[in-house]
Amino acid sequence: MVQQQPATQPEDSTRNENAPVILSIENMSVEYKTPSGWMQAVRNVTMDIRAGDAVALIGESGSGKSTLGFALLRMLPRTARISSGTAIYRDRNGKTYDLTEIDDKTFRRMRWREFSMVFQAAQNSLNPVLKVSDTFLETGRAHGMRSRHEIRQKALKLLQMVQLDPDRVYNSFPHELSGGMRQRVSIALALLLDPQLIILDEPTTALDIITQRAIIDVVKNLRDEFDFTMIFISHDLSLAAELADRVATMYAGEVVEYCNVRETFYNPHHPYTVGLLNAVPPIAGTDFTPLTAIPGATPNLLHIPSGCAFHPRCPYATDICVQEDPPLVLLEGTRNHLVACHHHDEVTKDPEVWEKMEVTAEAQTQAIG
Amino acid sequence: MAVAASTDKVVIHHPERPAIWKSLAGFSQNFLVRRLFRAFLTIFFVTTLIFFLVRLLPGSPIEVYINQQMTQYGYSYDQASNQARALFAIDTNQPLVIQYFNYLGHLAQGDMGMSIQSPGTSVGSIIASRLPWTLFSVGLGLLIGFAVGVGLGMVMAYKRGTWIDSALTSIASLTHSIPNYILALLVIVIFGVRLGWIPFTDMRGSLSSGVHPGWTFRFFADALYHASLPIAVYVLTQVGGWMLLMKSSTISALEEDYVTAARARGISEFRVAVLYVGRNAILPLFTQLTIAIGFVVGGSLLIEPIFVYEGIGAELFKAIQGRDYTLLQGIFLMITTCVVLANLAADLLYSRLDPRIRTGGS
Known part of the structure; x- marks a missing residue:
């Protein structure tokens, strides 16, 4: 049975400030080939991830968050390519690799030992003709675990930790398990080789609300036990609030704000982050202000607006926003709150700002689309 | 919680039924047994269908033989038909249903009969x-x-x-x-x-x-x-x-x-x-x-x-x-x-x- 943990705000959300950087992404851009040209899905993303961090990549559909995750693990479809940038990865021995450069063979050996992944719709990420045990054995053997017994022991322990009945699940076929159970199996599988970094791509998306809760608890407990670094990709702000130490907000392929989770929710400085927060019920407190949607729609990535990509939907937009793309800079007076906005010091959480600009924004978006 | 949702089969007991019943019921639910039974049925239906269909073909083996004799050796129809009667051991005048049950009866004993065209060969x-x-x-x-x-x-x-x-x-x-x-x-x-x-x-x-x-x-x-x-x-x-x-x-x-x-x-x-x-x-x-x-x-x-x-x-x-x-x-x-x-x-x-x-x- 799942043990219910009280949902607390992580008190130590800045605990990793001095930990070594294990993944340093610089200027990474990813494009997809489409019939009408290369589509920029990820644009000049620069971010550091420290050992032990839980980083949430949040944003609307099409903001490039999953593409970034897939690019890091070289899981991009054949129509996509990394057009620029580096991703320097540091393993536990301090050896560094550029994930965009190293050869496939080395990369294959690093997979799952160094970094693993839990997939979106993990219900389908298990081969239907293989038993759970075969999947564990295959994975272990692909990375030099020779002993069947050793793999089994490790797998049973992990299945136990994700709150499953280990013996029964280990000998089951995927179709004999429920969606939530399969998701737990995927999480257990991700930990088989003690990776340093785990990427979770929308880990709770296809699950009902109760199961989501259980999965969140499982991930929390596992982090306490194994101390892995985690990047999780989600559009669900409450999930970010539950699990993340740091939150990177993405818009139109760019990171527009990257800061500690408390800052994201209590002191956001990018209009888009504010817009996202205003669009969902408040996570804490009893202040139920009416929800406000961000006017307009996400831009067509084939025709990204000039300057700041968010300017057609932004109530603070001025001429400079149309002309210049604001760089991601450190917010004055903070240690690690990065924001990319020309008007970041004017941004407030007041929803009235948005209500006033709705009409013009829609007109602008349509003009672009 | 999701863990409790077991996919184990629900076993229903019928204590009043005699043991032979239960084992028979289990037998009929067996995948292989069901398939074998279905296969047997298919073969039986096709056998029946073929029996009647071949007899719907225009002409009969005797007519074919008679025509052959007439064209090849220049026999008259009567000569050829006499020869045919002597040669073929089948009686096509028997009612079809009787023929059919005869055929089934022989078939049940593993006997598919004699070839009509090559007399003496099974x-x-x-x-x-x-x-x-x-x-x-x-x-x-x-x-x-x-x-x-x-x-x-x-x-x-x-x-x-x-x-x-x-x-x-x-x-x-x-x-x-x-x-x-x-x-x-x-x-x-x-x-x-x-x-x-x-x-x-x-x-x-x-x-x-x-x-x-x-x-x-x-x-x-x-x-x-x-x-x-x-x-x-x-x-x-x-x-x-x-x-x-x-x-x-x-x-x-x-x-x-x-x-x-x-x-x-x-x-x-x-x-x-x-x-x-x-x-x-x-x-x-x-x-x-x-x-x-x-x-x-x-x-x-x-x-x-x-x-x-x-x-x-x-x-x-x-x-x-x-x-x-x-x-x-x-x-x-x-x-x-x-x-x-x-x-x-x-x-x-x-x-x-x-x-x-x-x-x-x-």
Whole structure:
């Protein structure tokens, strides 16, 4: 049975400030080939991830968050390519690799030992003709675990930790398990080789609300036990609030704000982050202000607006926003709150700002689309 | 919580029922037993259908014989019909229903009767001497065609969009669309007669004279030599279909999340191709395979006479021309049985391959 943990705000959300950087992404851009040209899905993303961090990549559909995750693990479809940038990865021995450069063979050996992944719709990420045990054995053997017994022991322990009945699940076929159970199996599988970094791509998306809760608890407990670094990709702000130490907000392929989770929710400085927060019920407190949607729609990535990509939907937009793309800079007076906005010091959480600009924004978006 | 949702079977006890009842009920629910029963029913219905259908063919064996005697030897109708009556031990004037039950009664004892055209020869012995050759050639053709098609189909899927894919797709579509009897004729006319590359007259029959069945290399080599042309035709006309099916099936398997996930886990590309892509892509082809088995055995009817291969197809061809009712019944019964058993085997294999249907089945 799942043990219910009280949902607390992580008190130590800045605990990793001095930990070594294990993944340093610089200027990474990813494009997809489409019939009408290369589509920029990820644009000049620069971010550091420290050992032990839980980083949430949040944003609307099409903001490039999953593409970034897939690019890091070289899981991009054949129509996509990394057009620029580096991703320097540091393993536990301090050896560094550029994930965009190293050869496939080395990369294959690093997979799952160094970094693993839990997939979106993990219900389908298990081969239907293989038993759970075969999947564990295959994975272990692909990375030099020779002993069947050793793999089994490790797998049973992990299945136990994700709150499953280990013996029964280990000998089951995927179709004999429920969606939530399969998701737990995927999480257990991700930990088989003690990776340093785990990427979770929308880990709770296809699950009902109760199961989501259980999965969140499982991930929390596992982090306490194994101390892995985690990047999780989600559009669900409450999930970010539950699990993340740091939150990177993405818009139109760019990171527009990257800061500690408390800052994201209590002191956001990018209009888009504010817009996202205003669009969902408040996570804490009893202040139920009416929800406000961000006017307009996400831009067509084939025709990204000039300057700041968010300017057609932004109530603070001025001429400079149309002309210049604001760089991601450190917010004055903070240690690690990065924001990319020309008007970041004017941004407030007041929803009235948005209500006033709705009409013009829609007109602008349509003009672009 | 989700953990509590057990998928274990719910066992319902009926304490008042006697033990024999329970074991019988369990027996009838057994996958294999149900399938065997269904197979038996199919064979029975086809047998019945064939019995009446062959008698609906225009003309009767006696008329065919009489016509033959009249045209070949210049006998009068009366002479020929007297001869026919003396020769044929069947009475076609008996009511059909009586004939049918007689036939069933004999059949139940394993007796398929005597051939009408070749008096004194039992249908069983004709089939026993001919059927193995057809099963050998057709089975091997099907197997090679399937294996090659599946392999090339995967290559096409992996190389999709390249010239290899386009070339193979064109070849597959072309060979797939040629009927097998046309291809058989083309092989003889072009490679046998025009170019003279294939000694097709020498390859007639199912064995060279002087070679006898046995566990010798000479026998197997010779059998293969004589069967090679029919097998080649079976392979060529089928391989295209398998290639195209496997290609589309593989492409959709490649898109599956579990394939991406396996790659992310660092499983070698070869193992991903075999165990994740191939293993799943081949599943829908098995249903097609069961259908193909029937078509190919039927196809031997046209191919074997063309190559003068002495299998059941050639025999069937003769039996139809001579309206040899008993032989026709026997051959159709055997073909039906083979096809039904092959289907059964494919079904059982499928349920081994796909764990999801192992316990279902209805």
